Structures are given as structure tokens and as C-alpha cells.
Amino acid sequence: xxxxxxxxxxxxxxxxxxxxxxxxxxxxxxxxxxxxxxxxxxxxxxxxxxxxxxxxxxxxxxxxxxxxxxxxxxxxxxxxxxxxxxxxxxxxxxxxxxxxxxxxxxxxxxxxxxxxxxxxxxxxxxxxxxxxxxxxxxxxxxxxxxxxxxxxxxxxxxxxxxxxxxxxxxxxxxxxxxxxxxxxxxxxxxxxxxxxxxxxxxxxxxxxxxxxxxxxxxxxxxxxxxxxxxxxxxxxxxxxxxxxxxxxxxxxxxxxxxxxxxxxxxxxxxxxxxxxxxxxxxxxxxxxxxxxxxxxxxxxxxxxxxxxxxxxxxxxxxxxxx
Amino acid sequence: xxxxxxxxxxxxxxxxxxxxxxxxxxxxxxxxxxxxxxxxxxxxxxxxxxxxxxxxxxxxxxxxxxxxxxxxxxxxxxxxxxxxxxxxxxxxxxxxxxxxxxxxxxxxxxxxxxxxxxxxxxxxxxxxxxxxxxxxxxxxxxxxxxxxxxxxxxxxxxxxxxxxxxxxxxxxxxxxxxxxxxxxxxxxxxxxxxxxxxxxxxxxxxxxxxxxxxxxxxxxxxxxxxxxxxxxxxxxxxxxxxxxxxxxxxxxxxxxxxxxxxxxxxxxxxxxxxxxxxxxxxxxxxxxxxxxxxxxxxxxxxxxxxxxxxxxxxxxxxxxxxxxxxxxxxxxxxxxxxxxxxxxxxxxxxxxxxxxxxxxxxxxxxxxxxxxxxxxxxxxxxxxxxxxxxxxxxxxxxxxxxxxxxxxxxxxxxxxxxxxxxxxxxxxxxxxxxxxxxxxxxx
Numbered sequence: 001x002x003x004x005x006x007x008x009x010x011x012x013x014x015x016x017x018x019x020x021x022x023x024x025x026x027x028x029x030x031x032x033x034x035x036x037x038x039x040x041x042x043x044x045x046x047x048x049x050x051x052x053x054x055x056x057x058x059x060x061x062x063x064x065x066x067x068x069x070x071x072x073x074x075x076x077x078x079x080x081x082x083x084x085x086x087x088x089x090x091x092x093x094x095x096x097x098x099x100x101x102x103x104x105x106x107x108x109x110x111x112x113x114x115x116x117x118x119x120x121x122x123x124x125x126x127x128x129x130x131x132x133x134x135x136x137x138x139x140x141x142x143x144x145x146x147x148x149x150x151x152x153x154x155x156x157x158x159x160x161x162x163x164x165x166x167x168x169x170x171x172x173x174x175x176x177x178x179x180x181x182x183x184x185x186x187x188x189x190x191x192x193x194x195x196x197x198x199x200x201x202x203x204x205x206x207x208x209x210x211x212x213x214x215x216x217x218x219x220x221x222x223x224x225x226x227x228x229x230x231x232x233x234x235x236x237x238x239x240x241x242x243x244x245x246x247x248x249x250x251x252x253x254x255x256x257x258x259x260x261x262x263x264x265x266x267x268x269x270x271x272x273x274x275x276x277x278x279x280x281x282x283x284x285x286x287x288x289x290x291x292x293x294x295x296x297x298x299x300x301x302x303x304x305x306x307x308x309x310x311x312x313x314x315x316x317x318x319x320x321x322x
Numbered sequence: 323x324x325x326x327x328x329x330x331x332x333x334x335x336x337x338x339x340x341x342x343x344x345x346x347x348x349x350x351x352x353x354x355x356x357x358x359x360x361x362x363x364x365x366x367x368x369x370x371x372x373x374x375x376x377x378x379x380x381x382x383x384x385x386x387x388x389x390x391x392x393x394x395x396x397x398x399x400x401x402x403x404x405x406x407x408x409x410x411x412x413x414x415x416x417x418x419x420x421x422x423x424x425x426x427x428x429x430x431x432x433x434x435x436x437x438x439x440x441x442x443x444x445x446x447x448x449x450x451x452x453x454x455x456x457x458x459x460x461x462x463x464x465x466x467x468x469x470x471x472x473x474x475x476x477x478x479x480x481x482x483x484x485x486x487x488x489x490x491x492x493x494x495x496x497x498x499x500x501x502x503x504x505x506x507x508x509x510x511x512x513x514x515x516x517x518x519x520x521x522x523x524x525x526x527x528x529x530x531x532x533x534x535x536x537x538x539x540x541x542x543x544x545x546x547x548x549x550x551x552x553x554x555x556x557x558x559x560x561x562x563x564x565x566x567x568x569x570x571x572x573x574x575x576x577x578x579x580x581x582x583x584x585x586x587x588x589x590x591x592x593x594x595x596x597x598x599x600x601x602x603x604x605x606x607x608x609x610x611x612x613x614x615x616x617x618x619x620x621x622x623x624x625x626x627x628x629x630x631x632x633x634x635x636x637x638x639x640x641x642x643x644x645x646x647x648x649x650x651x652x653x654x655x656x657x658x659x660x661x662x663x664x665x666x667x668x669x670x671x672x673x674x675x676x677x678x679x680x681x682x683x684x685x686x687x688x689x690x691x692x693x694x695x696x697x698x699x700x701x702x703x704x705x706x707x708x709x710x711x712x713x714x715x716x717x718x719x720x721x722x723x724x725x726x727x728x729x730x731x732x733x734x735x736x737x738x739x740x741x742x743x744x745x746x747x748x749x750x751x752x753x754x755x756x757x758x759x760x761x762x763x764x765x
Contacts, residue, residue: 006647006648006649006650006662007648007649007660007683007685008649008660008661008662009649009660009685010660010745010747010748010751010752011655011656011657011658011659011660011732011734011737011747011748011751012655012656012657012734012737012738012747013649013651013655013656013658013660013678013683014334014335014492014655014656014682014683014738015684015686015737015738015740015743016332016334016738016739016740016741018696018739018740018741019741019743020689020692020741020742022741023692023694023741073689073690076689078692115690116690117689117690117692118690118691118692118693118742119690203695203699251692251693251694251695252692252693254693256693256695256698256706256708257695257698257706258698258699304706304725305698305704305705305706306704307577307703307704307705307726307729308329308564308568308574308575308577308702308703308704308729309564309574309575309576309577309579309729310576310577310726310729
């Protein structure tokens, strides 16, 4: 055999077929039912917000990396995911400049300035939403269905209006419901969540613990208006499913360890219920997740898995020392 | 039978079908061939030559040895003339002194090769001495001298001898074939080891992707009271010593400790055959069962190859290549060493030779860690590989040690699963090795 150039690398020589693109594509696929539901219920305006948001996110990432002469990573699809999530967190009535401003905050301020994919410590889409909500409160809290002003289920609860059976059906399907583009159909969001868990893109720990905590606390605690607890209705309304499945599980801003994920879910659940029940806003998912994002490094620090053979050694060493 | 396993780990594609059904074949070096015997073939002190240039040596003659306890002698695997001494590259990447012998093709045997021993008449010490004299080392990959392993400190009581027949590396089938084709020798090897540890029980641990081997061994050990065949879940790195012990006994080797600390001893299949040859027939370790496979190889299979034969001569003897390989690996694709030259001798720890095509091995560029946590959920040691990788990148040695970086078994599962294709295992290994070297120098 002739001596030819041959590859020499360190081990392992084989790698799994998983790539960032595949993971992001799976998230996009999982978001599709809820996007389609949003487009169906809110019409052409919702579609234009979705597309504009995705295009702005991708565009800002492209421009930023051009400007600072960093390698282009826009093909990894993560900006598309951010764009979709941002749009899904906006009301259909929001003016068209809002997704662009939101995309700037999400991609430039939150993601790229901190080092790009995986380096941001706070969820880009959520912080963009929080920014828009606090800066443009009227635009962000104007709910319409087919151009007619309406209220969200959570506003109703806050005002002490108990849901009837039709409200449950509406919340599950997303029919005739006020809310952000991507949050209205509980069934569509759950479909996406099941897909992600089955594909092992996300672990069950954060969403399940999050929902369980909200369910239990809504059962035990009483809203300020004093109405009877409606724990199941609390689960399927507002941004809870969207947040629990797609936002709280964001890799960069959630704990990496199994036990850390459980704490993340419980923490988000407690904060969500506290804000919903006793806070000034009807919905607390965004702020709950954002606050927990900040605690992630601490959670990971205290939730390290037990290393094989290590704690036993410590115990033995203790025994030997006596 | 409940199948045994350990925590986490990965399921790489097995790629074993092209060789697992082919019986062992013996490859003999042609007359006139130059055989190269590196003096460093295993863990422990390097050997010194005990022959001189121009000497005639016989097949099986000891040609190098060392006074050190943790060392293992080297034997000639041919008869012929010592042509010279030179530096030689070994498959593990080390450049070592080596003895070069030209094969005269006559296979003149060394005197001791004529005896046959009844090992039941031998004392423990005599058995261990025979194993040492035969140059037997752990043939699973690490190459730790077997006589040292079989002499644990008297306060460590061995209650279980685990026969590592898991063979979890993709492509590798040499242990599988040895179990099928040399069953009786493997069992004799186990009996010899059990003579040294009369109170111990032997567990033959086989992954469940080798049902024929499980069946054959179960049948063959029917009447053996102290042997039992255990079926393991097929999962990488099942054959890693620490994981195997956990799978079989649910005991953990303490960090920094040895299996003997928890009463276990792990022996590889081919090592047992070497023990059988050494103790029953005074035959030194002069051949190795090597899996030859990969998309670029014309005749994949398992071959008994004489130690000292170069990979080039070995490859030529079995028909060579059918296409240009993109990567050549000595060992398995998870932990084997990628080679840049074929002019490297087969040594005691060569277990496989893979010539893989570009389709089988790709190279990747590292990208940002996306914190997906796959490395954490697959690490069989319960480490945080992404954190260790960061510690290495940032040069934080103290943090690396605090995060138990030294407990890494270098299995490569983290790199395998990483969607960002980060070289996690590589970074941890190099830091670990650097630290071990520092510790050896007493810092």
C-alpha cells in the first residue's frame, strides 16, 4: 500500500448521529402544532408575526456575526427556534415592529453578547418578552380574537370568574380564547411536549415537575379573589404549557443534572403560582422561568450526581480515621 | 436469568457481523521476515535485552526481562537471528527500544516448550512464577502484568473472579471467537486462576449480543460448582473494569482504589488462554488474537498473529486492503489508538486492527456546548464531562480535580453522544495523563 495522508485523531473514532441541527429541528417540529393552531385561530396576522420574528432573529444573528467577524452559525437553526418562541409569546394584536425589537433584544443583547449559542444564562425569547411587556404594557396586554377585544382565562380567574365546561374545552383546543399566539391550544402544546420527550430532546423532569407543582399549589392555595380552586384549569391556561415544555427546558438556561432539573421544575411552579395568585400580573410563567434561570448555576453546583466509587471512599476514610 | 448492567453508558452501532461468525485463523510469519519486539509492551518497567546482536534464538526463547516486580519479559515468537536493536514505534504511540529478529522459518523450539504440567501439583507460587516467566499480561488492553494482578496483598480477600467476556467495543469479536473456538482452554485458565484463589467464585460475564457464547459456556460449565455464566446487557462500556464489577456484584471500586479492595478480580478471555498455555504447557505469550475489520479490509476476521509481526506484514498475509482507508486504528473505535504507519509491530496489547473507510469515520469540528446534558446522563462514572471539559479549556486544574476528573475511565461516551462534537474525552484524558505523570514524578 502506498503511504497516503491518513486521519489521526484522539478517541473515540465514532460519534453518534446527533447534531445541534437535529435537536433544533426536533424543537421546531414540536412547536409546529401550536404554531399552526395559533395561525388557525388568529389568522394571517399571526402568521406574519411568526414569520417576521423568525426572519428578524435569523437576520440579527447573521448581521451580528458578520459585524464582529465570528464564524456563521445561523444554519444551526437555533435562531429559528428563538424566533418562533418569541412570536408565540406575543399577542396577535401587537404592532409589527414589536417582533423586530424583541428579536434584537433576544438575539443581540441576550444571546450573542454573551457568547452565542449555549452561553446565554437567561432565556432569549423570554427576556425579550419581559422587555416588551414592561416597556409596552398596553400593546402587550391587548387581547383580541378575530379583531374583537377579549380577556384571557387568567384575567378572568384574577377577577374571580369561575370557568364553566365550555371554558375548559376552549382552553384545551384554543378556540375563542384570548392569549398569545402560541399559548392558546393546550392540546397542540402537549403534542409537541410528548414528541420532545419521546425523542429524548428534553427530559420529563422539568415540565412534569413544573406542572405538578402548579397543580398541587393551585389546589392548596386560594386566589386573592377567593374563588374555589380550579387546578386543572390553571394548568391548561395562560403560558404555562408553552413555558413548561419549551421555555423552562431551554438547554442553556436550565440545569444539566437530573436532580437540578427537578428543582428547576418545582421552583418555576412555586413562583408561577405566587405571581398568578398574589402578584400584579395575571400570568407569572415568564418571570418565574427568568428568575429560575438566574438560579441555574447555583442549582447545578449543588446537584452534582454521585461519582462512582467516591462517596463510599469518603465513608471508608471516615471510618478508617476513627 | 436477570440481565446485569451498570448505570448510564451508550449504545453505539455494534458492527460485529462481518467477523463474529468466522472461526479463528492462524497467521504464521514467512521466513526472512523481520520481527520487531519492543521492550515496552505493557504497563510496568521496560525490559532489558538478554540476547546480543548476532545471537541465534529459538521460538519461545526469552529475549528481554527486567528485575522489577511490575514488569513482564519478552519472548521471541520465531526462531532466527538477532539482527539488531533499534527504536521502534509501538501501536500505543510510544517509541521504545526494540529487538529485531529475522525469522529463519524453521520454528526451532526452546527447550521448555516440550513439558506438560499437571497444575494441580503446583503450588500457588509456582503457578504465579510460570505466569510471570511466560510474559503474560492483561490482554484486554491495559496490559497490566498478570502475575502482579494475581498477587494481591494478603489482607485483600478475593471472593469473585470475573471473566471479562463482555467485549463491548464495536467491531471487536476476538474474545467472542476465543470463547467459541478455545472453550476448553478458557475453562482450564479459569481453573488455574481458581487454584490461586480457592475460595473465590468465577463469574463468566458475557454481553447478551453473544447468545451462542453464553449457551456454549453455560453448557460447558454445567458441572463446575465454582463457575457461573452471567448474561450482561449489551451496552458500552460494559467491559470497563469498574462498570463490569458493578454490573456483576453491585459493588463499586473506591476512587483511587483497586478491584481487590472490594474482593474482585477481573481477567480477560485471551489472558486466560495465555495463562493456560503458560501454566500447563510452559508456553510463553508469543501470539495474540487480533480482530481485523473495517470497510477497507479485504478479508475481515479473527487471526492468531505472532507478536512482533508488523501490521503491514499481517495485513499482507491476509489479503490486504480493498480500498483506501481513511483511518487505521489499533484497538476498537471507542478507545483504540489511531495509527499513522503500518510499520508497527503487533504487541501483547494489540486486540484489533481496523482499517475504516471515510464513511465509517468522520472528523468533526468542535462547536459551542449547548448544555444538552447528554454527556452527564451517559457518563458511566457519574461525572460532569462538560464541566471537566470547561475546566480543561480554562486551565483550572484545581477545579478539574475537585470535579473528580481523575476518576474518568476515558471510555469516550461523552464525546460519542455530544451533538456539538466537542472533544470532551480527549481533553479530559490529556489532562488526566498529564496529572498522572506529575504524580509519578512526585509533585
